[in-house]
Amino acid sequence: MVTKSSRQVTEAPESASLAVLAKLATASYETLELELRATVATLEAQALRLETVIDNISQGICFFGADERLILSNRRYAEIYRIAPGRLQSGLTLSEIVERRVAAGTSTMAAEAYLALVRSVNSGTASKIWIAKLTDGRTIQICHQPMPDGSWVATHEDITELAANRQIVDERISLQTLIDWVPDYLWVKDRESRFVVVNSALAADSGRDKTRDMIGLTDFDLHAPELAQKFRLIEQNVLNSGQPVIDEEEFIVDASGTGKWLSSTKVPLRNAQNEILGLVGIAHDITARKQADVLRNGQAHILEMIAMSAPLEAVLDRLMRLVESQLTGIFGSVLLLDKDGRHLRHGAAPSLAKDYTNAIDGVAIGPKVGSCGTAVYRRESVIVADIVQDPLWEDYRELVSAFGYRSCWSTPILSHQGTVLGVFAMYSMTVREPAEAETRLIDFTTHIAGIAIERKLAEDQIHFMANHDVLTGLPNRALLEDRLSQAILYAQRYDRWVTVVFIDLDNFKLVNDTLGHNAGDELLKIVANRMVECVRATDTVVRLGGDEFVIVLFDQPTNVDLISETLQKIRTAIAEPVHLGEHWLRATASIGIANYPKDGTSTETLLANADAAMYRAKEFGRDNFQFYAPEFNLSAHEKFVLQEELRNALARSEFALLYQPQVDLRSGRVFAVEALIRWNHPALGVVAPASFIPMAEETGLIVPIGDWALHEACRQNMAWQDAGLPPMTVCVNVSARQFRERNLVGRVVNALRDSGLEARYLELEVTESLIMQDIELAVATMNELQSLGVQISIDDFGTGYSSLSALKTFPVARLKIDKSFINDVADNENDQAVASAVISLGQKLNMRVIAEGVETDDQVAFLLKNNCDEMQGYHFSKPVSARDIEKLLNQKD
Ligand SMILES: Nc1nc2c(ncn2[C@@H]2O[C@@H]3COP(=O)(O)O[C@H]4[C@@H](O)[C@H](n5cnc6c(=O)[nH]c(N)nc65)O[C@@H]4COP(=O)(O)O[C@H]3[C@H]2O)c(=O)[nH]1
Numbered sequence: 001m002v003t004k005s006s007r008q009v010t011e012a013p014e015s016a017s018l019a020v021l022a023k024l025a026t027a028s029y030e031t032l033e034l035e036l037r038a039t040v041a042t043l044e045a046q047a048l049r050l051e052t053v054i055d056n057i058s059q060g061i062c063f064f065g066a067d068e069r070l071i072l073s074n075r076r077y078a079e080i081y082r083i084a085p086g087r088l089q090s091g092l093t094l095s096e097i098v099e100r101r102v103a104a105g106t107s108t109m110a111a112e113a114y115l116a117l118v119r120s121v122n123s124g125t126a127s128k129i130w131i132a133k134l135t136d137g138r139t140i141q142i143c144h145q146p147m148p149d150g151s152w153v154a155t156h157e158d159i160t161e162l163a164a165n166r167q168i169v170d171e172r173i174s175l176q177t178l179i180d181w182v183p184d185y186l187w188v189k190d191r192e193s194r195f196v197v198v199n200s201a202l203a204a205d206s207g208r209d210k211t212r213d214m215i216g217l218t219d220f221d222l223h224a225p226e227l228a229q230k231f232r233l234i235e236q237n238v239l240n241s242g243q244p245v246i247d248e249e250e251f252i253v254d255a256s257g258t259g260k261w262l263s264s265t266k267v268p269l270r271n272a273q274n275e276i277l278g279l280v281g282i283a284h285d286i287t288a289r290k291q292a293d294v295l296r297n298g299q300a301h302i303l304e305m306i307a308m309s310a311p312l313e314a315v316l317d318r319l320m321r322l323v324e325s326q327l328t329g330i331f332g333s334v335l336l337l338d339k340d341g342r343h344l345r346h347g348a349a350p351s352l353a354k355d356y357t358n359a360i361d362g363v364a365i366g367p368k369v370g371s372c373g374t375a376v377y378r379r380e381s382v383i384v385a386d387i388v389q390d391p392l393w394e395d396y397r398e399l400v401s402a403f404g405y406r407s408c409w410s411t412p413i414l415s416h417q418g419t420v421l422g423v424f425a426m427y428s429m430t431v432r433e434p435a436e437a438e439t440r441l442i443d444f445t446t447h448i449a450g451i452a453i454e455r456k457l458a459e460d461q462i463h464f465m466a467n468h469d470v471l472t473g474l475p476n477r478a479l480l481e482d483r484l485s486q487a488i489l490y491a492q493r494y495d496r497w498v499t500v501v502f503i504d505l506d507n508f509k510l511v512n513d514t515l516g517h518n519a520g521d522e523l524l525k526i527v528a529n530r531m532v533e534c535v536r537a538t539d540t541v542v543r544l545g546g547d548e549f550v551i552v553l554f555d556q557p558t559n560v561d562l563i564s565e566t567l568q569k570i571r572t573a574i575a576e577p578v579h580l581g582e583h584w585l586r587a588t589a590s591i592g593i594a595n596y597p598k599d600g601t602s603t604e605t606l607l608a609n610a611d612a613a614m615y616r617a618k619e620f621g622r623d624n625f626q627f628y629a630p631e632f633n634l635s636a637h638e639k640f641v642l643q644e645e646l647r648n649a650l651a652r653s654e655f656a657l658l659y660q661p662q663v664d665l666r667s668g669r670v671f672a673v674e675a676l677i678r679w680n681h682p683a684l685g686v687v688a689p690a691s692f693i694p695m696a697e698e699t700g701l702i703v704p705i706g707d708w709a710l711h712e713a714c715r716q717n718m719a720w721q722d723a724g725l726p727p728m729t730v731c732v733n734v735s736a737r738q739f740r741e742r743n744l745v746g747r748v749v750n751a752l753r754d755s756g757l758e759a760r761y762l763e764l765e766v767t768e769s770l771i772m773q774d775i776e777l778a779v780a781t782m783n784e785l786q787s788l789g790v791q792i793s794i795d796d797f798g799t800g801y802s803s804l805s806a807l808k809t810f811p812v813a814r815l816k817i818d819k820s821f822i823n824d825v826a827d828n829e830n831d832q833a834v835a836s837a838v839i840s841l842g843q844k845l846n847m848r849v850i851a852e853g854v855e856t857d858d859q860v861a862f863l864l865k866n867n868c869d870e871m872q873g874y875h876f877s878k879p880v881s882a883r884d885i886e887k888l889l890n891q892k893d
Helices: 006-011 014-026 029-056 075-080 094-104 111-122 160-181 200-205 225-241 287-307 312-326 354-360 372-378 391-401 436-467 477-494 508-515 517-534 560-575 603-619 632-649 689-699 702-722 736-740 744-755 768-773 775-788 804-808 819-823 829-844 857-865 882-892
Strands: 060-064 070-073 128-133 139-146 152-158 185-190 195-198 245-253 259-270 276-285 330-337 343-348 382-384 407-414 420-428 497-505 540-545 548-556 578-580 583-585 589-596 625-627 655-664 670-681 685-687 729-733 762-767 791-797 814-817 848-852 870-872
Touching: 029 075, 060 075, 075 152, 094 111, 111 139, 111 152, 139 160, 160 200, 185 200, 225 245, 225 259, 225 276, 259 287, 287 312, 287 436, 312 330, 312 343, 312 436, 330 372, 330 436, 343 354, 343 372, 343 420, 354 391, 372 382, 372 407, 372 420, 382 391, 407 436, 420 436, 436 477, 477 497, 477 540, 477 548, 477 589, 477 603, 497 517, 497 560, 497 603, 508 517, 517 540, 517 548, 517 560, 517 578, 548 560, 560 589, 589 603, 603 625, 632 670, 632 689, 655 702, 655 882, 670 689, 670 702, 670 882, 689 702, 702 729, 702 736, 702 744, 702 762, 702 882, 729 791, 736 775, 744 762, 744 775, 762 768, 762 775, 768 775, 768 791, 775 791, 814 819, 814 829, 819 829, 819 848, 829 848, 829 857
Parallel strands: 589 625, 670 729, 729 762, 762 791, 791 814, 814 848, 848 870
Antiparallel strands: 060 070, 060 152, 128 139, 139 152, 185 195, 185 276, 245 259, 259 276, 330 343, 330 420, 382 407, 407 420, 497 548, 497 589, 540 548, 578 583, 655 670, 655 870, 670 685
């Protein structure tokens, strides 16, 4: 429907009006009327056709005059603006039409604004197209064409649907933009596993410039066939089962060759009918997390290795591999500080060139020794970004350039106390400095390496301590068995001997007791060193504990004489004078020897037999060596039996005293005898005091035994006097244990009273060490004894190391030079020095001096020459029975 007035129809179009006027001039009225009617009919038909056409155009059309009144509009226009056709007649003003639109809810803006807009467009000549959003939500595209006479025509098109379609397109564009922003990989694949949609991250890492370059590709175009096949199987499973795969961890190598760990989720893609069209995938790069996991697990593993005492090389190797797994293009190295503290030794460098690690093994520490040597020297990190340029590498540039290393960052490895244990280095083939992550890794690595090295050092120390004696540094008993077994195996194979030497220092306890433990320790260290110096590197010197040593002489000749030479050497070395503080002393040793295979074939037997031989050496008066003989074991057995039987010996009256004369050197007159105890064992015969006195001391039996000896000696001396022999002194040994007994003085008084012997004919022999154990108490006791009239002499003088100042205070009548100094006094200068010093000391202190163990004329000559007063020894007489003393004295008379 096109709305119009009849006037409008007759007046239009102009060309038709001119034709009518022409005909009017030439035709009659009737003709004219007929023609006119025909023309009108034609025109009306034309107008109807035009009206029909306009009404059926899909766009709304409106034609306004310059007076802003509607000339015509079509049906679509009324429809668009929801105005009833009857209410949109010609002649309405634009303003009225706008009011109707407002009422119909199809306005675009406020009426005034709309009128202003139209007028403004009309003020120009150019057409204008704009989109109007109606209040009911529809979108109208308006094309406005102003006419020169001020009228205008406009088309109005409802493009709501079109606009919506455009939005879909826009949304698609936005979605791609959106997924391109996502750093994870996003993709859609069809049922054939072809990429349909991918985001930029995936395209870029797949080596494609544009996302569309990926469309249609499959994993076989991107990955190795095995990996692509694996992905295909997983995806086919998702498509067939409809079950998604969530957070599956996958390892890929991207187009740049970088390995990546991904956590992938693949979900089936369904349409509205729930049919599976393909799948949607998303993959998140978890390489950093994986690396952190690897680092954490690696760290735990390494700490476990350390805790399980894995070899240090293995721990450091694992640590270097862990570091290298975290970084690209980095080669780790650990160098360890050498024992000398001046060089660096190879620790671990699994990825550095072997020739290079060999070349730097043992490199010195210094102010200009590459990165590592300098870092340890400075005790701080040394970062060399470019080895070629850095002066620190000047001396090593040629070496390193052959391997292509360009940067080296070294950090000292410190113990928890801050001492340098080694150095950790990161090498790379490029010129660069460490990144923050690398610096963190350096800190971590040096810390762990420090723990591992420190632990190893502690273990070495523990192992050393478990196998060595702390004081002397010699192997201990634990190592002895091992070394001896090896020596035996060698001897078995090559038909040689092994010599086991058991050494016990004589009178060592005295050193400890008199000079203190420090002096004792010092003596042990000196003696230990001397013994080590006497033997070959293949031999083993072991300290068993206390003053006991064992030497295993490896690969020995099957000739006892040759072995004796070595033993003599050891003995002489031990006996060299030792300077301890202000004292000079000479250590002697009792040495027992057992040889493989003669004296035993097992370690236990050899050690036991060498020990037995050593005891025999002690029994022979110390300071000598004894080769094992089978009967020695009987002695050991005897000792055990003795210990049991000793307890009953007193009751069975099995003890007896022998007496050894003491003579004046010049006159040869016997002025005293020393009482020496013997045990007449019913089965074993006469047992020497050396075999049971120590045992008696240990068990405390020395007190009653010593008491018996005291009574017996006094009784015998009185008996001699009663028998008419000239009165003489009897000397009785008093052991430390006896001396410590509170009532020693009382016991002496009893012995004198019971025997009737005058106190002046009794002399008590005490040892130097006994006095030195508690000088005050000893001096007090000695004073008491002296006040009784009993004399005191110091036995074994020279071995007890009493100081001169202390000696002055002792109420002592005589000094006895120990027989170990007399043995070799004729030839040994040291012994001569000691003996003459004791003699002159006695003279200065107004004490008599007696030499014991005098056997030879030479010894007598020496003593005479040095003005010694008295002597005792086999030279004059061995210890003999009381009856023999009587005979001897009668003979002399
Ligand atoms: N090679 C050699 N030896 C000589 C010579 N002259 C003496 N002797 C030995 O030297 C030892 C001297 O006694 P001692 O130093 O007091 O050493 C004594 C003494 O410490 C202790 N002893 C002996 N009798 C008693 C005692 O009744 N009570 C205590 N407590 N100890 C005693 O036993 C030790 C050993 O006594 P004996 O075996 O009798 O050994 C004695 C004696 O037989 C000699 O020229 N050459």
